[in-house]
Every structure is written in structure tokens, then in C-alpha cells.
Amino acid sequence: MSYEVTPWEVSGKVDYDRLIKEFGVSRITPELLGKLRRLAGGLHPLLERGFFFAHRDLDAVLRDYEEGRGFFLYTGRAPSKSPMHIGHLIPFLMTRWLQERFGVNAYIMIPDEEKYLAKKVESLDEVEPYVRQDILNIAALGFDEDKTFIFRDTEYIGHMYKAAVHVARHINFSTAKAVFGFHGETSIGLIFYPALQIVPTLFEHRRPLIPCAIDQDPYFRLQRDVAPKLGYYKTAELLSKFVWGLLGPGTKMSASEPETAILLNEDPDEAAKKIMNAFTGGRATKEEQRRLGGNPDICVVYHWYSLLFEEDEKALQKRRDDCLHGRLLCGPCKRELAQRVKRFLEQHQRRLKDAEKKARRMMYDGKLASKMWNWDFKPLQPREE
Amino acid sequence: MSYEVTPWEVSGKVDYDRLIKEFGVSRITPELLGKLRRLAGGLHPLLERGFFFAHRDLDAVLRDYEEGRGFFLYTGRAPSKSPMHIGHLIPFLMTRWLQERFGVNAYIMIPDEEKYLAKKVESLDEVEPYVRQDILNIAALGFDEDKTFIFRDTEYIGHMYKAAVHVARHINFSTAKAVFGFHGETSIGLIFYPALQIVPTLFEHRRPLIPCAIDQDPYFRLQRDVAPKLGYYKTAELLSKFVWGLLGPGTKMSASEPETAILLNEDPDEAAKKIMNAFTGGRATKEEQRRLGGNPDICVVYHWYSLLFEEDEKALQKRRDDCLHGRLLCGPCKRELAQRVKRFLEQHQRRLKDAEKKARRMMYDGKLASKMWNWDFKPLQPREE
Numbered sequence: 001m002s003y004e005v006t007p008w009e010v011s012g013k014v015d016y017d018r019l020i021k022e023f024g025v026s027r028i029t030p031e032l033l034g035k036l037r038r039l040a041g042g043l044h045p046l047l048e049r050g051f052f053f054a055h056r057d058l059d060a061v062l063r064d065y066e067e068g069r070g071f072f073l074y075t076g077r078a079p080s081k082s083p084m085h086i087g088h089l090i091p092f093l094m095t096r097w098l099q100e101r102f103g104v105n106a107y108i109m110i111p112d113e114e115k116y117l118a119k120k121v122e123s124l125d126e127v128e129p130y131v132r133q134d135i136l137n138i139a140a141l142g143f144d145e146d147k148t149f150i151f152r153d154t155e156y157i158g159h160m161y162k163a164a165v166h167v168a169r170h171i172n173f174s175t176a177k178a179v180f181g182f183h184g185e186t187s188i189g190l191i192f193y194p195a196l197q198i199v200p201t202l203f204e205h206r207r208p209l210i211p212c213a214i215d216q217d218p219y220f221r222l223q224r225d226v227a228p229k230l231g232y233y234k235t236a237e238l239l240s241k242f243v244w245g246l247l248g249p250g251t252k253m254s255a256s257e258p259e260t261a262i263l264l265n266e267d268p269d270e271a272a273k274k275i276m277n278a279f280t281g282g283r284a285t286k287e288e289q290r291r292l293g294g295n296p297d298i299c300v301v302y303h304w305y306s307l308l309f310e311e312d313e314k315a316l317q318k319r320r321d322d323c324l325h326g327r328l329l330c331g332p333c334k335r336e337l338a339q340r341v342k343r344f345l346e347q348h349q350r351r352l353k354d355a356e357k358k359a360r361r362m363m364y365d366g367k368l369a370s371k372m373w374n375w376d377f378k379p380l381q382p383r384e385e
Numbered sequence: 386m387s388y389e390v391t392p393w394e395v396s397g398k399v400d401y402d403r404l405i406k407e408f409g410v411s412r413i414t415p416e417l418l419g420k421l422r423r424l425a426g427g428l429h430p431l432l433e434r435g436f437f438f439a440h441r442d443l444d445a446v447l448r449d450y451e452e453g454r455g456f457f458l459y460t461g462r463a464p465s466k467s468p469m470h471i472g473h474l475i476p477f478l479m480t481r482w483l484q485e486r487f488g489v490n491a492y493i494m495i496p497d498e499e500k501y502l503a504k505k506v507e508s509l510d511e512v513e514p515y516v517r518q519d520i521l522n523i524a525a526l527g528f529d530e531d532k533t534f535i536f537r538d539t540e541y542i543g544h545m546y547k548a549a550v551h552v553a554r555h556i557n558f559s560t561a562k563a564v565f566g567f568h569g570e571t572s573i574g575l576i577f578y579p580a581l582q583i584v585p586t587l588f589e590h591r592r593p594l595i596p597c598a599i600d601q602d603p604y605f606r607l608q609r610d611v612a613p614k615l616g617y618y619k620t621a622e623l624l625s626k627f628v629w630g631l632l633g634p635g636t637k638m639s640a641s642e643p644e645t646a647i648l649l650n651e652d653p654d655e656a657a658k659k660i661m662n663a664f665t666g667g668r669a670t671k672e673e674q675r676r677l678g679g680n681p682d683i684c685v686v687y688h689w690y691s692l693l694f695e696e697d698e699k700a701l702q703k704r705r706d707d708c709l710h711g712r713l714l715c716g717p718c719k720r721e722l723a724q725r726v727k728r729f730l731e732q733h734q735r736r737l738k739d740a741e742k743k744a745r746r747m748m749y750d751g752k753l754a755s756k757m758w759n760w761d762f763k764p765l766q767p768r769e770e
Binding site for chain 2: 117153161174177185189191
């Protein structure tokens with residue numbers, strides 16, 4: 001089966017094993033997961049259940065932490081012409097959890113120009129309402145307001161540009177083309193853009209750790225060539241799979257196709273209805289399902305429980321067993337998820353109401369933000385790693 | 386004879402007629418020059434003598450001026466790892482003259498990152514001392530301090546980036562490659578850079594006029610495709626030939642090869658000595674020259690008189706005649722130029738002493754500069770031209 005994974009297109013059924021090989025990243029081993037559990041005092045379900053499945057240098061991050069050198073977190077969201085959906089939260093939830101457990105700084109980039117440069121939207125104005133909305137959605141998640149810096153490119157560029165120039169000087173077109181598949185129709189702005197996305201990995205003279213979906217790896221593969229030349233650390237990555245859309249296993253959640261996703265600004269009752277129409281691993285008839293059991297491994301409803309809506313490991317196992325043995329039918333299983341999704345949206349939308357103040361702290365006058373508005377890039381002596 | 390003209394390399398003997406055809410620019414006709422003379426109340430020697438020899442839309446600029454729509458000036462200087470030489474002054478002298486005669490705003494870009502991105506220097510630090518020096522050299526020329534804005538990219542980028550994103554979105558790699566000859570080894574920073582160089586043409590909603598050497602035309606050819614799409618004016622250009630270096634006709638003045646050029650920070654007596662060693666159109670012996678006359682058309686000394694060191698048209702003609710008829714020998718002709726170059730440098734270096742204050746006005750708190758530190762780019766409805 002054919003598939004393509006670049007930071008701008010994910011299509012087809014993804015073969016994660018092949019992706020690990022092709023990208024040259026490592027699977028997270030049980031040993032490494034054990035060490036993370038020990039240092040973090042527990043494991044986030046997204047790690048426990050293997051949704052974050054691959055990494056680069058996570059072992060080095062944990063060693064840096066153990067030996068007192070520390071590390072920092074970096075992730076981001078490129079605003080588009082549609083609202084964020086539930087799947088978009090995943091890297092942020094992982095980043096917040098890591099921040100909580102390790103007490104480290106987190107940098108959140110809002111590349112408000114990327115979709116325009118990638119020709120996914122026709123103007124910056126089209127994106128503008130979502131820039132604000134996305135920032136509030138992220139701010140509402142509860143990051144440490146003094147250890148988190150949220151910045152949008154067109155506003156923070158004055159501080160980033162000199163670093164971007166240094167990064168860009170070390171990336172030749174042939175390399176960028178090989179990594180991103182740039183072609184004749186690519187805008188010269190998108191060709192430069194990877195330099196900008198790399199800049200936040202140079203914000204501290206420590207190892208960065210980037211929780212993100214695996215399609216973002218190409219940027220950071222480049223980062224790992226360039227950063228040591230500027231005297232900074234190769235970034236580490238914690239890489240996730242893609243969340244299934246409502247239409248079936250392996251399908252994409254797309255904010256621009258409302259039937260595939262739950263949007264964060266959606267009416268909670270409408271969202272509940274969408275869940276009731278989700279693709280499941282159920283049988284053709286109730287009778288058949290009672291007799292043969294359902295298939296949670298192809299069930300979008302079960303997938304969503306496991307990622308975002310059932311933290312309790314035992315409860316998840318029981319749900320799986322009950323399904324497999326025909327004791328739990330799709331109707332009640334979907335109804336329960338619909339309720340949880342509804343409650344989640346209600347809560348999130350309530351939190352949005354005072355996210356404005358939080359956003360201001362994390363963008364402008366919190367402790368880390370204040371410091372970053374005085375940040376200036378300095379290249380250092382090349383590093384050996 | 387082979388030659389190559391790109392914004393980064395000028396090599397070989399340049400065939401200006403062929404260049405006019407290849408670049409698709411227009412020769413300045415006597416009619417157009419007459420109109421310019423009438424509107425400006427005279428002509429600068431660099432125009433009168435055809436050193437500025439080609440243009441794009443200069444006729445439209447003059448029409449805009451006549452009909453009250455006005456225009457604005459834009460030029461620049463990319464700091465390198467050597468000081469400015471006398472030839473570098475030419476676009477600035479032309480810009481200053483046009484500002485004086487038409488009372489218009491002038492924007493002077495100092496792209497302090499360009500040479501680094503173009504891999505001509507190894508670090509931004511290498512360029513830094515010359516950034517300051519170049520700005521002072523330009524500020525010393527006597528621009529109107531309230532109608533001139535001098536800005537360096539790494540400092541002003543916060544205001545330029547949004548416009549650069551709009552420009553970059555409208556330039557595909559294949560176009561940029563065709564125009565600039567980009568290749569696999571080109572840094573992604575240099576590929577983006579043309580977008581930035583185009584930005585100042587969008588500073589006002591009027592026609593820009595760019596006095597520059599013809600090798601800069603590729604940037605502005607691109608500008609003319611892009612600007613109307615963003616609702617701004619196609620730029621006009623006033624294009625010069627290249628100044629000959631001291632080693633002979635058609636040679637380059639290069640600040641990094643001191644024997645080819647007079648540097649602005651040079652000891653005036655040393656400069657005078659260099660002039661005494663310049664290539665001339667003289668004969669093998671004095672006797673021969675008295676009998677046959679010299680050849681001013683291949684003489685670097687005469688070239689420099691005509692460009693920068695003899696404003697009086699009659700005096701220049703007399704010098705030419707006296708040379709052609711063997712009445713003026715190279716020795717006294719060079720001695721006189723040496724004295725003028727020496728006086729010019731002494732005067733320029735004296736002016737540099739209070740250029741700091743002028744530079745501050747033109748960079749930060751003069752009338753135009755103050756306004757530009759509040760400038761924000763807005764795309765407009767596409768223009769038909």
C-alpha cells in the first residue's frame with residue numbers, strides 16, 4: 001500500500017515500522033520507557049499505550065536530566081483556515097505532562113505564516129482568526145505560565161531572524177529538497193521556512209525535546225545536522241503516530257472535513273452526535289456481536305478511549321475484554337464516549353474564558369516570556385557529539 | 386567574449402548592448418534624458434555622460450511626478466568583509482541627486498546578512514565592523530535627514546518580515562532559479578533573500594525608482610511580477626554600467642584587491658600613489674604620445690574623471706581633446722586626478738566625523754525614520770498595469 005509522509009501531506013495507510021526505518025528514528029524500548037517512568041514518577045497513557053512510539057535521543061535527554069544538565073521542551077502549531085481538532089491537542093498534552101513531571105521550560109511556536117507560504121491558504125488574513133483561537137486553545141491546557149513561552153512568527157521574528165540566518169546558511173537547497181520534496185512550484189518562502197522552525201531548538205544551551213507527530217521529523221533531522229555547527233545541541237524527539245479520524249482506522253482527522261473530526265470550538269451536543277456516527281469495530285448485527293465479539297483494534301471509538309478518554313488502564317482493559325467477548329455492544333460504548341467528549345468540550349470551552357489572561361502571561365509578561373523578549377542569538381564554537 | 390552578470394558575480398568583459406537585450410531593459414533615449422533634464426532643472430554628469438545608461442519605467446516615474454502622484458527612491462549596500470570603495474558611492478550619489486532635485490523620500494537598505502547567506506563571508510561577526518562603517522559612509526553623503534531611512538535587515542526585520550512573506554509566497558523556486566542561477570549548493574537563506582530585497586519597494590503606495598548597477602536588475606525584474614499582485618507598483622530602475630578598476634578598462638574595482646580600487650577609509654596619500662600607478666590610454670613613450678595622442682576611451686584615469694572627478698563638461702571635453710592631440714601627457718593628468726582623489730578622501734573622512742549623528746537621524750529619529758519604525762505591511766487589491 002502506498003503512503004506519503006511529509007510535514008504537509010500525510011496520505012494513505014501508514015506503515016510505522018517502515019517509517020521508523022526510513023526516517024532513521026528509534027522505537028521506544030521497554031527499557032527506555034521504564035527509565036522514563038522511574039524519573040517521571042509514572043507514565044502518561046499516550047506513552048504507556050505506545051501512541052508515542054518512536055524517538056531520537058530520548059535516552060540522552062533522560063541522562064542529561066539525571067546528571068543535572070536539564071533539557072527543554074519545544075512544540076508548536078501552524079494555524080490554518082479551520083479550528084483545531086481534538087487530535088491537535090496530543091503533542092501539547094504530552095508537552096504539558098513532561099513540563100509538569102520534569103519542571104522544565106516549554107516553547108510553543110505559532111508559525112502563523114507557514115500555511116500561507118505552503119499555499120494552503122490564500123492570505124494571512126484567512127488564518128488570522130485561528131491564530132488567536134489556537135493560542136487560546138493551547139493556553140487553556142494549563143502550562144506553567146512562568147516556564148512557557150508562546151510566540152507567533154510574524155510577531156517574534158525580530159528575535160528569531162538572526163538565528164534563522166545562521167541555520168539557513170547551513171542548509172543547502174539540495175539537502176532541503178531531498179528532505180522535504182521541494183519542487184519548482186514551491187515558494188521561496190516555504191524553502192526558507194525550515195530554518196525558522198529550527199530556531200527554537202537554539203533558545204537554550206541544553207538539549208531540546210520535541211513531542212510531535214512523526215511527520216515533523218524531517219525538520220528536526222535537518223536540525224541535528226546544523227545545530228552542532230552553531231555550537232548547540234542536536235534536538236531529541238518524542239514521536240507519535242497519527243490519530244484516526246471518525247471515519248475509520250487509518251483515516252485522517254481533518255478540521256476542514258467536519259465529519260472526520262471533533263473540533264475544539266464545536267457545539268458539545270453536535271460533537272456527541274458525531275461520536276454516535278463514528279466507525280466502530282462492531283459486527284453487522286447485535287446478535288452477531290454478542291456471539292463473536294467486536295474488534296477494538298479497528299475501532300475508532302476504542303482508539304479514542306485509549307488516547308484521550310480513558311486514563312484508567314484497568315477500565316480500558318475491561319472495555320477491551322467486554323468488547324472482544326460480546327459483552328459490550330457499540331451503542332452503549334459510543335454513548336459513553338459521546339458523553340465524555342461532550343464533557344471534555346464543555347470543560348475546555350469554559351477554560352477558554354480565562355485563557356486570554358494565561359495567554360498574555362505566556363506570550364508577554366510571564367517569567368520565561370519576559371526573558372525571551374530580550375533573547376538574542378549568539379553562535380558558539382562547533383560542538384562534537 | 387564570455388561574461389556572466391548575476392547579483393553575486395560580475396566577470397568577463399561586459400557587452401552592455403547585449404545585456405540590455407537579455408535583461409529586457411530599455412536604453413535611456415535622448416528624449417527621455419531631455420525630459421529628465423527639464424523636470425530636474427539640469428542633469429547629473431553620471432546621466433549626461435551615459436554611465437547610467439538603461440532603465441525600466443523611468444518615463445512612468447517622470448509622468449507620475451508631473452501628474453502629482455510622486456515617486457520614491459530606494460537603493461542599498463550589502464556590507465562585506467572589506468570597506469566600501471569609491472565606485473560603491475555611485476548609486477548613492479545618484480539617489481542623493483534625485484532626492485535633492487525632486488524632494489522625494491529615499492530608502493537605503495543595509496542587508497547585513499546577504500554576504501553571509503551567499504557564503505562570501507564565514508560569519509556575521511566578520512561583516513559587523515563594516516556594517517557600521519558603510520552606514521557612516523552613506524550618511525556622510527548629505528541625504529535629507531528627514532526624508533531618508535537607512536535600515537539594516539537584522540534590526541528592521543520585525544517590520545519587513547510580513548511583507549517578505551507575501552513576496553516570497555509569490556515567487557516559485559523555478560522562477561528564482563531561472564533569474565538568479567540558484568543551484569543545489571545555494572543556501573536556503575539566499576533563496577529567500579530576494580523576497581527581502583524586494584520589500585522596500587512596498588514601503589510606499591507610489592512608484593519606486595531604484596538607482597543601481599545593472600547586475601541588480603534580476604531582483605527587480607521579479608519585483609515587477611510580484612508587486613502588482615500585492616496591489617503595489619512595479620518598480621522603476623535607473624541602471625548604471627560598472628566602474629572600471631585601476632588595472633584597466635573593463636576590470637573590476639574590488640575592495641578585497643586593494644590594487645584595483647580606492648577605498649573610502651584609505652590614507653589619502655596612499656590613494657594618490659595608487660592613481661599614479663593606474664592603467665592609462667597613454668603611449669609607450671612621451672614622444673610617441675605627443676605625436677599620436679593618447680586614447681581616453683581605454684583610460685582608467687579619464688574614466689574616473691568623467692564619473693566622479695570632473696563635473697564641468699567643458700573642462701572634461703578639453704581634457705579629452707588635449708589627450709587625443711598629444712597636448713596632455715599621462716603624468717600631469719594622473720597627478721591632477723591623484724590630487725582630486727586625495728582631496729575627496731580628506732573631505733569625506735572629515736565628514737565622517739559628524740556622520741554618526743546624521744546616521745542616527747536617518748536610522749531612528751528623523752521624520753521618515755520615525756514613521757518607518759511604525760510601518761506595517763498591508764497587502765492591497767491586485768493592480769492592473
